[in-house]
Amino acid sequence: MPDWLRDRTIWLYGRTMSDHATELQEWLIAFVRDFGLHDPDRTPCGQPMSVSEAHALTELARQPVLRQRELGERLRLQKSTISRLVTQLTRRGWVRRAPAQDDGRGVALALTERGAAAATRVETARRDRCAALLENIPLEQHAEVLSALRLLKEAIGAEAATR
Secondary structure, rough: OHHHHHHHHHHHHHHHHHHHHHHHHHHHHHHHHHHHOOOOOOOOOOOHHHHHHHHHHHHHHHOOOOOHHHHHHHHHOOHHHHHHHHHHHHHHEEEEEEEEEOOOEEEEEOOOOHHHHHHHHHHHHHHHHHHHHHHHEEEEEEEHHHHHHHHHHHHHHHHHHHO
C-alpha cells in the first residue's frame, strides 16, 4: 500500500471515529435532558427524589440487608458520597442503619416500611415509564434498542476497568 493511501486511510478512520464520538456525545446529552436525568430533585419516572436515592432504594429492596460499603460499590459512588446519601435516606425515614453483625466497624442498611413503600413506588413508576417509552418504538425494534443499551453499558464497564 502506498504511503499516501495508508496516511489517508488513517486520517479518514480518525475523522470517522471523531465524528462518531461527537455524534454519541450529542445524542447522550439530548437523552440525559429529554429523559430527565439532569433534574436533581426528581427521577426520570417522576418520583420526588434524586436518581441516587431511587437507585439506593432499588438495591436495598433487592437485598434486605446490605452493607453501606457494598451499596457504594453497586452504585459506583465514593465513600463520602454514599455516606451523605445514606444520611439523606435515613432522615427521610427510608433506611435504618445498624452495626454490621459480623464486623462492628461496618454499617448494615435495611429499608424501613416507609422505605419499602418508596422503593415499590419507584419500581412501579420506572416500569410504567419504560413501558410508555417502548410504546413509542416499533415492536420490531425493541430488541435492537435493548441490544444497543446493553452494548453501551458494556463499553462503559470496559472503559471503567481501564481507569
